[in-house]
Amino acid sequence: MGVVSRYWIWVRVIGLSTCQSIELKEVKAFFQQEFPQFTPGNDVSDRDIQRQLMLWLRHDDNRRQMAELCLRCFISNQLRHISITLEKNLEEKFGKTHDLTSNQILLLVLDKPRKIEEMPNFSNASTLINRILETFDTEKSNLSTWTTRIFYSDREVKNLLLYHGIELVTDWMILSYVTPVKLEKILKNNLCSAGEIQQSLQLLNAYHQIYRNQLLQTRKAGTKSRYPEPTEEQLRQIAEKLFPNRRNYPLDFLQDVRNKLQNIARFIREERIRIRQGITSVNPQDSWDNIPESNHNSEEEQSEFSRLYNSSFDACFTNAVKKIIEARITYFQAKKTAKYQKKLKNFVEAMHLFHCEGVPMTEIAPSINLTDQPAISRLLELKGLRNDIGRNTSLCLKQCILKLIQSQFDDDLPPDWELKVQNFLDKEIKTVIQEAEQEARNGQRQAMNSKMAKAICEYICHYLNSSRG
Amino acid sequence: MNNNIYDSMDDLIDNLFDLSDNIETIELEPEQCEKALQISQDIRIERKQWHVYLQALALFAFAEWLEKREPSLSISHTVHQEISSILKPEYANLINAVYNLQIGEFKVCLIPIISFSEDGVTIPRAVVDIAEFNNHFYIVIAVEEELEIAGIKGFISYQDLIKYKSQFQLDKDWTYQLSLTLFNHEVDELLMYLQCYSPGLIPLPAIPNNRQTILAQMQRQLVNLLPQLNNRQLWEVLTWEQGVAVLTNHELVKWLYDNSTENSQISALHLSDFITMVSQQAVNIQRWLDNQIDDVMQAFSWQMSPMRGQLSNALPSSIRESSNFSQELAGILAEIRRNLEIPNIANYFHQDIVLEVSLRIYVIVWSLPDDEWTLLVVLKVLPGNQIPYSLNLRISDQNEILVEEQLQPDTYHDYIFAQVIGNYEDKFLVTLTSSNGEVRTLNPFVFIKE
Numbered sequence: 001m002g003v004v005s006r007y008w009i010w011v012r013v014i015g016l017s018t019c020q021s022i023e024l025k026e027v028k029a030f031f032q033q034e035f036p037q038f039t040p041g042n043d044v045s046d047r048d049i050q051r052q053l054m055l056w057l058r059h060d061d062n063r064r065q066m067a068e069l070c071l072r073c074f075i076s077n078q079l080r081h082i083s084i085t086l087e088k089n090l091e092e093k094f095g096k097t098h099d100l101t102s103n104q105i106l107l108l109v110l111d112k113p114r115k116i117e118e119m120p121n122f123s124n125a126s127t128l129i130n131r132i133l134e135t136f137d138t139e140k141s142n143l144s145t146w147t148t149r150i151f152y153s154d155r156e157v158k159n160l161l162l163y164h165g166i167e168l169v170t171d172w173m174i175l176s177y178v179t180p181v182k183l184e185k186i187l188k189n190n191l192c193s194a195g196e197i198q199q200s201l202q203l204l205n206a207y208h209q210i211y212r213n214q215l216l217q218t219r220k221a222g223t224k225s226r227y228p229e230p231t232e233e234q235l236r237q238i239a240e241k242l243f244p245n246r247r248n249y250p251l252d253f254l255q256d257v258r259n260k261l262q263n264i265a266r267f268i269r270e271e272r273i274r275i276r277q278g279i280t281s282v283n284p285q286d287s288w289d290n291i292p293e294s295n296h297n298s299e300e301e302q303s304e305f306s307r308l309y310n311s312s313f314d315a316c317f318t319n320a321v322k323k324i325i326e327a328r329i330t331y332f333q334a335k336k337t338a339k340y341q342k343k344l345k346n347f348v349e350a351m352h353l354f355h356c357e358g359v360p361m362t363e364i365a366p367s368i369n370l371t372d373q374p375a376i377s378r379l380l381e382l383k384g385l386r387n388d389i390g391r392n393t394s395l396c397l398k399q400c401i402l403k404l405i406q407s408q409f410d411d412d413l414p415p416d417w418e419l420k421v422q423n424f425l426d427k428e429i430k431t432v433i434q435e436a437e438q439e440a441r442n443g444q445r446q447a448m449n450s451k452m453a454k455a456i457c458e459y460i461c462h463y464l465n466s467s468r469g
Numbered sequence: 470m471n472n473n474i475y476d477s478m479d480d481l482i483d484n485l486f487d488l489s490d491n492i493e494t495i496e497l498e499p500e501q502c503e504k505a506l507q508i509s510q511d512i513r514i515e516r517k518q519w520h521v522y523l524q525a526l527a528l529f530a531f532a533e534w535l536e537k538r539e540p541s542l543s544i545s546h547t548v549h550q551e552i553s554s555i556l557k558p559e560y561a562n563l564i565n566a567v568y569n570l571q572i573g574e575f576k577v578c579l580i581p582i583i584s585f586s587e588d589g590v591t592i593p594r595a596v597v598d599i600a601e602f603n604n605h606f607y608i609v610i611a612v613e614e615e616l617e618i619a620g621i622k623g624f625i626s627y628q629d630l631i632k633y634k635s636q637f638q639l640d641k642d643w644t645y646q647l648s649l650t651l652f653n654h655e656v657d658e659l660l661m662y663l664q665c666y667s668p669g670l671i672p673l674p675a676i677p678n679n680r681q682t683i684l685a686q687m688q689r690q691l692v693n694l695l696p697q698l699n700n701r702q703l704w705e706v707l708t709w710e711q712g713v714a715v716l717t718n719h720e721l722v723k724w725l726y727d728n729s730t731e732n733s734q735i736s737a738l739h740l741s742d743f744i745t746m747v748s749q750q751a752v753n754i755q756r757w758l759d760n761q762i763d764d765v766m767q768a769f770s771w772q773m774s775p776m777r778g779q780l781s782n783a784l785p786s787s788i789r790e791s792s793n794f795s796q797e798l799a800g801i802l803a804e805i806r807r808n809l810e811i812p813n814i815a816n817y818f819h820q821d822i823v824l825e826v827s828l829r830i831y832v833i834v835w836s837l838p839d840d841e842w843t844l845l846v847v848l849k850v851l852p853g854n855q856i857p858y859s860l861n862l863r864i865s866d867q868n869e870i871l872v873e874e875q876l877q878p879d880t881y882h883d884y885i886f887a888q889v890i891g892n893y894e895d896k897f898l899v900t901l902t903s904s905n906g907e908v909r910t911l912n913p914f915v916f917i918k919e
Contacts, residue, residue, distance in 0.1 A: 086482075089482045089485075090482075090485065093482060093485065094487045098487065152484075155615060155616060158615070158616060159616050159618075161485070162494075162585065162613065162616065162618075163494075165487050165488045165491065166485050166486070166487050166488070167485070167486050167487075167488060167584060167585045167586040168484050168485055168486075169484055169485075169486050169584055169586060170484055171484075173583060173584065176519075176583070177582070177583050177584070179591065179640075179642060179644070180642070181640045181641055181642040181644070182591070182640065182646070185640065208516065208519075209515075209516060212516075212519045213515055213516070213518065213519070215519070216506060216509060216510070216518055216519060216522060219502075219506050219522075219614075220506055220510070227615075269483070272486075272587070272588070272589075275588050275589050275648065276486075276588050327539075327540050328537070330540070331536065331537045331540070378494065381493060383493075383657070384493055384538060384657060387657035387660070387661075388538055388539065388657075388660070391539075391657075391660060391661050391664055391665060392664075394661075394665060395664060395665050398665065418667070419666075419670070422665060422666065426661075
């Protein structure tokens with residue numbers, strides 16, 4: 001039941017980031033003429049309308065185009081509804097938005113007409129909406145449920161969610177991963193009877209045999225749907241394994257098999273949530289941190305040591321910056337695909353904007369045609385980059401220091417001296433990395449001053465000059 | 470229409486989980502996904518294909534990550550070249566992890582999971598509790614294969630793993646359940662350890678040197694239990710100790726894999742022979758051909774004698790004394806030669822045993838063209854003994870029982886013989902069984918060029 005205007009109001013994306021609802025006058029006229037009994041504000045039986053519209057879409061040449069527009073409008077409204085609900089629910093459930101707004105989702109899923117006056121049609125419509133319309137079957141579902149279903153199974157949607165730190169974990173995925181022994185334990189904890197457990201294990205076994213193996217087959221055929229709903233045929237095969245003596249397997253019997261599988265999944269899911277809530281964090285790193293720092297012998301030695309150390313540090317650090325950024329560039333280049341060539345270009349440009357001109361991440365995104373700041377963060381992966389530079393600096397420095405020590409101390413060195421040097425260096429490097437992180441967090445539009453940022457900027461400028469020259 | 474399948478939509482918000490950490494994502498190339506699929510399809514045991522598929526994806530993801538983050542540690546080339554030896558199918562089937570992956574001097578173990586938001590992980594007991602499968606680091610990799618991305622959820626060193634072992638839950642399917650909170654999520658630190666530290670910091674337990682002895686001790690139990698497998702998992706049939714004995718013998722694991730197709734029954738008799746072959750010290754036939762007598766031969770009480778008329782001064786005098794045996798053997802060989810081509814042989818080996826009656830075993834070895842060799846075994850009842858009711862002579866190689874001969878009282882001869890031909894990879898085991906079921910197994914014979 002819902003508002004009839006959904007059948008003639010089209011929600012679409014205009015420009016780069018604006019969602020807009022417009023009333024399609026012709027479509028409204030058509031709808032009101034064909035369904036005079038339904039007026040705005042009245043409750044309508046969507047099921048009847050959708051069945052009629054689909055019939056026209058498939059079999060009536062005269063009404064086909066208008067019927068399609070009604071359905072497309074309906075889907076676009078439903079997508080907006082889903083996106084807004086999702087944003088709200090995420091905030092309620094996790095207490096934070098994960099930087100994900102309904103608008104971002106809509107930008108991904110709605111039609112993006114090239115001209116203002118364009119009507120929705122197959123060629124300008126989003127692939128998601130096309131797929132919803134193509135696969136919709138009035139006998140199996142209503143259009144709003146179907147839209148939700150396809151929305152959540154869409155690869156792009158899942159990708160967007162995951163990049164914002166949210167993962168869609170379906171029953172079918174949970175069931176695929178659980179082992180019989182684990183399930184048995186969960187069911188026992190939930191006080192299921194021995195008979196119930198036995199039945200559930202048989203069901204899981206049949207599911208693994210049919211569903212999991214066929215999943216590999218569909219992967220082989222190139223289908224990319226991740227842990228999709230089991231098909232009727234699969235449910236029938238599962239039923240056959242469990243009840244080989246039945247003569248036939250009617251639909252409601254299969255529905256029952258499906259419900260049973262979902263019941264099992266529910267138990268596993270609850271266990272999963274329980275684990276998530278009951279966790280306490282421990283720091284497994286104790287063992288690496290308890291090693292005391294090395295002491296220097298005398299002030300004189302120390303100052304000479306410091307001088308040599310500092311010059312080694314600078315040389316190693318500059319070298320590491322060069323090595324790591326070069327390695328990233330080589331990595332992108334080696335891929336040879338258009339996608340990675342574009343990534344390379346964006347990478348160099350964004351690195352330059354961020355480190356040399358101090359442009360904040362949020363402002364870099366639009367200037368290199370990326371949707372949002374998380375996209376830039378993923379491209380630069382600064383945390384990893386800094387750690388890689390730090391690690392390579394440390395490795396180089398260690399070699400230098402070991403040489404220094406060996407030349408200055410003739411006595412036997414303590415057995416753990418290498419480790420002590422390493423720990424000392426790790427702390428030194430950490431300071432440099434933290435300085436760079438702190439500066440990056442400020443997000444001010446000003447030239448960066450940290451040792452790391454300056455070195456990176458210098459190398460990127462060098463790279464840009466040489467690649468232009 | 471109430472009976473349609475798809476209208477029971479759950480509240481999908483329940484399906485959404487948020488990730489506890491920000492994970493660096495690794496993009497998988499479509500070719501890598503295809504390759505993983507192909508590798509999984511090569512696994513003969515269908516229900517294990519899915520696990521191998523995820524193992525391969527985890528391996529590719531990890532290689533990709535190293536390639537990007539620290540090219541000096543890259544294993545892409547190795548993975549490309551040696552994927553099948555990294556994911557040994559016979560083990561991939563038993564231990565759901567990629568283990569003993571060499572990164573520089575470190576060994577790492579990759580454990581695939583299928584969800585980024587998962588907080589628990591299942592680790593095969595083998596990689597925790599068996600020295601052969603212990604690694605310096607254990608790395609959990611989430612694989613989102615539809616989106617073709619993966620991420621490293623965390624890692625833990627062997628010493629920390631053991632430190633927290635009391636917090637793991639041991640399940641009967643030989644797995645540990647543990648929380649991912651025990652893992653280090655700063656995965657960049659893993660790169661640091663791999664690149665800057667030495668594996669000596671994480672000592673791994675030494676491999677016990679009594680594996681073969683224990684396997685030999687368990688032979689009877691295993692011969693009893695393993696044929697009951699019938700497509701079931703090892704843990705459903707064996708105790709953990711028996712499992713360790715099996716898992717630590719690569720040849721036996723391979724034998725089980727080769728013999729566990731959907732419809733074939735494991736032959737207990739051959740299994741018994743096979744376990745003897747892999748758990749007993751073998752005699753290298755090559756030395757026999759060179760007339761060398763070594764400790765192993767003496768330990769197995771083999772005596773070497775020259776054939777009559779071929780006495781050589783090069784041989785020790787003690788051997789010449791046994792020439793009456795050689796006369797006896799020459800007679801037998803003359804008879805055998807009617808059906809079998811036997812070259813003029815310089816030496817033979819024999820020992821006397823008692824199995825219901827006193828018996829003498831002759832073993833004659835000679836080499837054939839094309840790197841092949843042949844073993845002729847003659848079993849003779851010693852004079853003054855009655856020919857037993859039945860006496861069985863069986864020779865097996867690694868793959869099957871090759872020949873079985875039976876000596877019966879109503880036959881004309883007082884001896885039986887069997888001949889087998891092999892090449893350098895082959896191992897033969899000779900087993901004698903008396904009518905009352907008493908069994909005597911000779912040491913396995915191999916031919917190794919030294």
